[in-house]
Amino acid sequence: MSGSNLFAHGWVWAFASVFLGGFLTSLTPCVYPLIPITMSIFGARDEHVSRGRALLLATSYVGGIAVMYTALGVSAALAGRQFGTFMGNAWFIVPIVALFIIMAASMFGAFEMSLPTSLQTRLSTVGGKGFSGAFAMGLVGGIIAAPCTGPVLASVLAYVATTRSVTVGGSLLFTYALGMGPLFFAIAGFSVALPKSGRWMESVKSIFGVVMLVAALYFLRNIVASLGHYGRPTWKFLEVNLALVVAGVILGGVQLSFHDGAFKVLRKATGIVLIVAGLFGVVAWTLTAKPLDWTYGEKVGVAAARSAHKPVLLDFFADWCIPCKELDVKTFGKPEVADELRRFQLVKVDCSNDDDPIVNATKDRYGASTLPTVVLLDSDGKIVTRFNKAVTPEELLPALKQVH
Numbered sequence: 001m002s003g004s005n006l007f008a009h010g011w012v013w014a015f016a017s018v019f020l021g022g023f024l025t026s027l028t029p030c031v032y033p034l035i036p037i038t039m040s041i042f043g044a045r046d047e048h049v050s051r052g053r054a055l056l057l058a059t060s061y062v063g064g065i066a067v068m069y070t071a072l073g074v075s076a077a078l079a080g081r082q083f084g085t086f087m088g089n090a091w092f093i094v095p096i097v098a099l100f101i102i103m104a105a106s107m108f109g110a111f112e113m114s115l116p117t118s119l120q121t122r123l124s125t126v127g128g129k130g131f132s133g134a135f136a137m138g139l140v141g142g143i144i145a146a147p148c149t150g151p152v153l154a155s156v157l158a159y160v161a162t163t164r165s166v167t168v169g170g171s172l173l174f175t176y177a178l179g180m181g182p183l184f185f186a187i188a189g190f191s192v193a194l195p196k197s198g199r200w201m202e203s204v205k206s207i208f209g210v211v212m213l214v215a216a217l218y219f220l221r222n223i224v225a226s227l228g229h230y231g232r233p234t235w236k237f238l239e240v241n242l243a244l245v246v247a248g249v250i251l252g253g254v255q256l257s258f259h260d261g262a263f264k265v266l267r268k269a270t271g272i273v274l275i276v277a278g279l280f281g282v283v284a285w286t287l288t289a290k291p292l293d294w295t296y297g298e299k300v301g302v303a304a305a306r307s308a309h310k311p312v313l314l315d316f317f318a319d320w321c322i323p324c325k326e327l328d329v330k331t332f333g334k335p336e337v338a339d340e341l342r343r344f345q346l347v348k349v350d351c352s353n354d355d356d357p358i359v360n361a362t363k364d365r366y367g368a369s370t371l372p373t374v375v376l377l378d379s380d381g382k383i384v385t386r387f388n389k390a391v392t393p394e395e396l397l398p399a400l401k402q403v404h
Helices: 011-026 034-042 051-078 080-084 090-107 117-124 130-144 146-163 166-179 181-190 199-220 235-251 262-286 298-308 322-332 335-341 357-366 393-401
Strands: 294-296 312-317 345-350 373-377 383-387
Touching (some): 011 166, 235 262, 298 345, 312 357, 383 393
Parallel strands (some): 312 345
16 A cells, blocks of 8 residues: 555555454355355355365355455545545545444443344345355445445545555455455354354454544544644653553453443443554554654755755645645654654645645656655756655655755
8 A cells, every 4th residue: 555554564564454454344144144045055055065166155255255355446446536635635535434423322331233134134035046146145245244344444434545555455445345245154164153242242342433433533633733743752651641541441441241231331442442542542653743844845945955055855736635644654654764854854745735836846856746845956956866755764764865
């Protein structure tokens, strides 16, 4: 994901995280209506169906889910420019935040959400039997699971939209879909029985509820200044917030239930508040850059560089661009990069408003076709290097040293 936080620790970590998210989603109650349907498709209870054929049918089914989610990822990436312009608009953000809060309440047991039984039954008849039927059922399977997968997918798709990378968007959503696959392979291969609900289910739902609340705060960063400015780039700040998470878990924010006695309900509520606050603090820490002396505005910055006869680094960013924010932390915030940047005139070009003709003209002039884009100018004002992505410290540092 072109420098997003998922990729801060490498590709393996990024895709493993998304895969795990898909697997955890498959354990939520919204996926349960799919299990008896898929058992009939795979022939898991039919003694005349070999285990090998059942696994091949499961592969077709998971392939259908993967194709559907991959298409969503590609669509989000292609619509990135249009999607991004709304990310700083309260009329767009507030409904998303409300959806996350409502879904969190559902995960905590305030009410149950599922598609109507009649619609579930109708969807289960799609495609007929055989491999094509399994694939077709996989295409619509995600719809039945939508009450639980929707908010998770919404956050991933919103992130993909900021990268505007078809390859990244498609591959991430494909991996997410594969994460949902192990459950169905288990059903097909071993004819497992439907697990009974219990405390483990409450914990899984609570984890998703916490994640949704943190996601709500994350989106609110774009429109609530106090949340947007919250965070410190210090290890102490990180340690305090991690301690809040641990305290919340110890209190019972995950393992207790709101259906217990009043004292346990109070413990769980307090634990959730601490966990959400701590996790949001961790997110804010990752998005808080170490201070550098930036000039805002291309004309002002370039003019100042010419007067001082200094090279220039132009950073094209937007308030709604997540990789742009992480570029400040993961790349510009690296001590060795920051030291090299001090001899540059550092210029921020705000591209939050895609409809501004001056902004678009500046982007065209410097070839800033995507966000983030980093352009290096020498002391004569000539373009030396351009990165149309969230450049890594390992890529940027050698380029900086070559500019004079």
